[in-house]
Amino acid sequence: MRLLLPNMNNDIWTGIFGQQHTKELLQRIIASNRIPHAFLFSGPEGVGKYLTAIRFAQALNSNPTDNVNSENVALKIAHHSEPYLKFIMPLPRGKNETSDNTSLEKLSKEQLDLLKEETDKKISNPYYHICLENANNIKISSIREIRKFLSMNFDEVKYRIILISEAHLMNDEAQNALLKNLEEPPEGAIFILLTSNRNLLLDTIISRCWSVNFEPLSTEDIISILTRNFSIDEDTSKSLALFSNGSVYKALDFLKHDFDSFKGKVINILRYSIASKFHSAYKEIQPLISDSSGQSLKLVIQLIIFWFVDVQKNKHQIQDYFFWEDSETVEKFNLKFSNIDINNIVVNLSNIEQAVDNNVNLNILALNIIFELASLRFNRI
Amino acid sequence: MEFKVNSKSLEKLLTKIIPAVPSRTPMPILENFLFELKDGLLTIYATDLEIALKSSLNVVAEENMKLVVPARLLYDIVRSLQETTILFQITPGGKINLKTDNGVYTISYLLPEEFPDIPTFPEPGSTSTENIGEVIISGNELKRAIDQTSFAMSKEDMRPAMMGTLMEFTEEGLRFVSTDGHRLVNLLKKEIHLTYNEQYIVPERAISVLVKILEEKDVKILLSKTYISYKVGDIEFITRLIAQKYPDYKSVIPLENENKLKIRTAELLSAVKRMLLFSPTNSRKVKFSITANNVEISAEDIDQGAFAKENIYCEYSGESIDIGFNSAYVNDVISHLQTEEEIYFKLHSPTKAVIIEPVKKKDNEDIMMLLMPVRLNN
DSSP states (O other): OOOOOOOTTSOTTTTOOSOHHHHHHHHHHHHHTOOOSEEEEESOTTSSHHHHHHHHHHHHTOOTTOHHHHHHHHHHHHTTOTTTEEEEOOBOOOTTOOTTSOTTTTOOHHHHHHHHHHHHHHHHOTTOOOOOTTOOBBOHHHHHHHHHHHHBOOTTOSOEEEEETTGGGBOHHHHHHHHHHHHSOOTTEEEEEEESOGGGSOHHHHTTSEEEEOOOOOHHHHHHHHHHHHOOOHHHHHHHHHTSTTOHHHHHHHHTSOHHHHHHHHHHHHHHHHTTOHHHHHHHHGGGGOSTTOHHHHHHHHHHHHHHHHHHHHHTTOOOOSSGGGHHHHHHHHHHSTTBOHHHHHHHHHHHHHHHHTTOOHHHHHHHHHHHHHGGGGOBO | OEEEEEHHHHHHHHHHHGGGSOSSOSOGGGGEEEEEEETTEEEEEEEOSSEEEEEEEEOEESSOEEEEEEHHHHHHHHHTSOSOEEEEEEETTTEEEEEOSSOEEEEEOBOGGGSOOOOOOOOTTSOOSSOOEEEEEEHHHHHHHHHHHHTTOOOOTTSGGGGEEEEEEOSSOEEEEEEOSSEEEEEEETTOOOSSOEEEEEEHHHHHHHHHHOOSSEEEEEEOSSEEEEEETTEEEEEEOBOSOOOOGGGGSOSOOOEEEEEEHHHHHHHHHHHHHHSOTTTOEEEEEEETTEEEEEEEETTTTEEEEEEEEOEEOSOOEEEEEEHHHHHHHHHTTTTOSEEEEEESOTTSOEEEEESSOOSSEEEEEEEOOBOOOO
16 A cells, blocks of 8 residues: 655645544644644544554644655654654563563564564554554553653754554553653654553643544544555445444454354354353354454454344334344344343443453353343343 | 675675664664765765764766665675675666676665665855864774773663763863763863864764774764764764753862872772672672771672682871772772873762872873762671
8 A cells, every 4th residue: 555645735634534623623733833742642442543643743844845855754754764753662572571671672583573564554554453462561661762762862853753652551660751751851852642541541641741532433434444444345344334433443353253244143142142042152152262362252242232232222213223134133122022121231241341351261251141141031120 | 777896895894884783673774774876986874863874985887876775684695705896786676686706696675765864064164054063083092082981871761961971172172071970980181172162972872883993093073963973084973962961070079089099000900800709799899998008908798708808008198098889880990090000099088979090190181080989887
C-alpha cells in the first residue's frame, strides 16, 4: 500500500476516518500557535489515535512557505524518523535483560526482525494493530532513551514529537520516570500519549497532559477502513463492522476466525446450552479455548451479548439486528422465553469475560458460560 | 550508472566511518551508509543521529547520484576482498552489483530521502547569522586531554549534562571538565582560545568515538550552538551537543584547603591498587591516616575477614587527619596522573572535598582533580 501523505495546503488530516470533533479541536490548537507540550489521546483501541497523532505531528512541523521540505519532513515523521518523531511502544523482553540494558540491546534477531516487520506494517497502514508476543509493557529503558533524546540539542527542528503508544502499559516506575520529562520538557518537545485505558495512568501524568478524546467509529467508517486499508471485501466488511463496537481492531479480531462459521458456532452454543444439552454445547466451545490466551472465548462472549441485544431489540420491535440472518431464531426465542431477565445474564457474561483477563482456567469459564445460558429457563422475572 | 574504486582504499575509508553505524536501533535506515557521488568525489556518511562520520575519496565516475547501502554487509564484503578494483553497477531495480575480476556480489540499496540530514556548517565567508567558532588543536594534545578527563563522566542519566565532557572556552584558555558528583577533573589548556566565551557539552558516545579516530595530525574544530565538527585528516566527525546547562562546577572547588600532602605518585598508586583488593565490594572504602612524613593506607573487608595496611613516606604540614575514600575513585584519579612524579593532596577536613594536582605545573596547561571523601565510621 502506498504511504498516504497529507497535502499541507489542503487537508492535513488525510486518511483519518471520523473523529470530526477531535480534528477540529486540534486544528484550533495548531491555528492558535500555542501548542501544549503534552497531549493525552484517549479512546477505544483501533479508532485512529495513532494516525491522528502522526498527522498532527506533520502539521506542526510543516512550513507553508517551503513545500518541498515540509513534504520531506512529513515523510520522515510517517517513517518514525528521529529527531522529528520518537516512537515508543511496548516491547518484548530479551534474554537476561536487566533494566541497565537499552530497550533493544538484548532482543534476539528474530524478535528484532518481527518488530521491524510489524512497525513497517503500521507505518504503511496506520490502522494496523501491532501484535508482538510478550510485549506487555513499556520498558523503563525506553523512557530513559526519551530522556537522552531530549537532552540532545536539535535546535534546527521546530517540534520533536515523542509518541508513546499504549501509554497505560507503562508500569508505575516507568510513569514516574516519565514525569520529570513531562514537567519541564525542552523547547519544541511535544509528548503525545495514546491510551485506551486512561484509568491505568497516574493522576500526576494525566494532570500534566492536555486530554483529547476519541470516539468509536461509525459503522460506515469501519467499512471504509476495512475495504480500503485492509482490502477486505465489502460483504465481509459489513458484517464485521456491525460487531466491531466502532473499533477497527475489534473487527480484525473477528476476522481471525472464519466469521460466518464462528457466528454459527455461537448460535449452536446458545441453542445447546439453553436446551440443557451440555455435552454438545461443550463440544462446540472446546475448540475455541485451545488457544491459551482466551481471546477467542472473549469473542464468543461478546457475540452472545450481541445476540441478547438482538433479543432485546426484538422485544421493542427494532428490526435492525446484528444477527439479521438469524432473525427467526431471535423471534422464536422471544416467544418461548418472553419474560427472562436479560440484564442479569449480560452482566454475568461480562464478568466471565473479565475473568479471562484474570487468568481463570478457560475450561471452567467455558462451562460457566454454558450453565449461565442454561439457567435462563429458571430465571424468569 | 557505475563507478570504480580500489578495494583497499574503500576498506580504509569504511573502517573509519563504521563506528558511527548503530547496531540495534529503532530506525533501520541508520544501519546504512549514505553514498554521495558528485563530480568524481565519493563521500560516504554514517550517523546514529547523535554522531556522524563522513569521509571522501576520488573515484572514476561520470554521473552524480545519492544512494543508501547496508553498512555491515558492504563493509564485511569489502574487507574480505584482496586488493582489486571494484566496479559498482547500479541497476534501476534497486540493486547494486559489485563486480571484481572473479566475482559479482549483488546487494540492495535504498533511496536517500529517508536518510537523516547530516548537519553541515556554512561555508567560510558566507553570511550566516550564527556564530561559528573555529580552533585548531594538535591531535595528540586533544587525545591526551580527553584521556585525562573522560573517565570522570557520569553514567547516571538523571542529570544528562554530566554524562558529557564540558569544553569551556574562557579568557584563560580551553577548559575540559568532567564530573559525576564524586570526582571532578578540570583541565585547562592555556594556549587555545576563541574570540568569545562559551560552553559546549560533548556527549559520552562522541568522546569515545573521537578518541579512536584521533591521530597525531592537527584537528580543526568548528563549533556551533547545536553541534561540533572535528576534522581529522580526511574524516569529518560531527557530534550533537547536550542541550543542558552544565552544573556550576566552580562552586564545589574548595578554596581553603590549606593542608598540603606531597607524595610520590608511583608509590601511592601501587599501594592503592593493592588496597583495591581488600576494600569491601559495596563501599570500596580505603582509609588514609596522614601524619607528618607518613601516610598509612588501610582497607578492611569484614565480611571476608581481610585486612591490609601500608605505610608510605610523604611530606605533610598540617594536623594529623584520618580520611576515607572510595578506593576505585582514588585509583582512577591517580592513574590519570601517573605521568607526574609527585602530586599534592590538598586537604581541609575528613568531610570536605580534596584537591589533587601535580607538584610541577606545566607552562601551557593546568590540571586539577577533585575527590569527595567517604565517611569513616569508627
